[in-house]
Amino acid sequence: MKYDRVRDVDPKVADALEAEVDRQRDTLAMIASENHVSEAVLEAQGSVFTNKYAEGYPGSRYYGGCEHVDTVEELAIERAKELWGAEHVNVQPHSGTQANMAVYFAMLEPGDKILSLDLTHGGHLSHGHHANFTGQLYDVEQYEVDPETGYLDYEALRDHAEEFDPDIVVSGYSAYPREVEWETIQEAADAVDAYHLADMAHITGLVAAGEHPSPVGVADFVTGSTHKTIRAGRGGIVLCDEEYADDIDSAVIPGMQGGPLMHNIAGKAVGFGEALEPEFEEYAAQTAANAEALGESLQENGFSLVSGGTDTHLVLVDLRESHEDVTGKDAEEALEDVGIVLNANTVPGETRSPFVTSGIRAGTPALTTRGFDEEDCRYVGDLIARVVNNVDDEDVKAEVAEDVQELCEANPLYE
DSSP, X not given: OOOHHHHHHOHHHHHHHHHHHHHHHHSEEOOTTOOOOOHHHHHHHTSXXXXXXXXXXXXXXXXXXXXXXXHHHHHHHHHHHHHHOOSEEEOOOSSHHHHHHHHHHHHOOTTOEEEEEOGGGTOOGGGTOTTSHHHHHSEXXXXXXXXXXXXXXXXXXXXXXXXXXOSEEEEOOSSOOSOOOHHHHHHHHHHTTOEEXXXXXXXXXXXXXXXXXXXXXXXXXXXXXXSSTTOOSSXXXXXXXXXXXXXXXXXXXXXXXXXXXXXXHHHHHHHHHHHTSHHHHHHHHHHHHHHHHHHHHHHHTTOEEGGGSOSSSEEEEETTTTOTTOOHHHHHHXXXXXXXXXXXXXXXXXXXXTTTOSEEEEEOHHHHHHTOOHHHHHXXXXXXXXXXXXXXXXXXXXXXXXXXHHXXXXXXXXX
């Protein structure tokens, strides 16, 4: 993959682009929120739509010349409705966080109450962390997973809701490896007359393919990212019933965004179209099977998994029992040295800084896109164990780096 036109005008940027292609080809992308989109999605995202302003919505824009961007946005909307069974879809948010922002701005006033999962227990910044706008604009309290099992404690969540009386309950998580009981959380929200926002950012693809229960039709609002397990153009999405359509659309524009990124929406449309093909269901099933195999391999190598396993695309490893002196950051850096790229992550009951952590999070969406199966992922688990068991042994790391290169060559990317 060359960038000759970029090189003609900006060799430094061309060098960085080509180096990034090489990095992705030669490393195993295991950050759970990352994936490899198709070259068709890349082409759409790099298209002439980057030139077009299109504030407003199809058929009702503030600018002229929007007939072709209208076509593409309508395709993205209709395909999203088909994928997730939603009555109304807004495809304009620039990210999953801004999709959440749209719901908050549409339904809440500053100072209103949000009940969400604590970040160290698997939640997300945009669900109410003090460093995020949510924690600054709203009154936030947070629930936790059961410290013994690592599973959501639904009874405690309901008790917390009845005590706190929130205006909105947020579900959906960034580091929770188990299926979510959307209906149970909806019941807790109904009990206190609160809205329910289900953020399926990580599992959009698994939900679309039927590999995870859907919150659509259960929660009042569903948000998601469009570049993770769904493998479409980078950005966010909001799904809701028709009764909330005007509120959501007005919150996005003029409420919080100006011109939509039409090149990203083109990438969303193409990716959603790909996800409607039968092969995508096979991909999603393989992603989940690969995560289960990876988790089993890590457990066989003596690692402790939060909740004891996974139902999704990711595993969350708590290093404190098996590797007391190895931090999440130590493991992340040692693994990146050999070409395995995952991330340090907080775990329930975290005692270290979020910049250091006691855990690591590993996902299988990108490996599955490259063609990895369960046997491959068990082998990757063995490689991870060899490195984390020997974070300072350069000979072991050199041997594992060679093994990683063999895996990359056997499963080529962007040929």
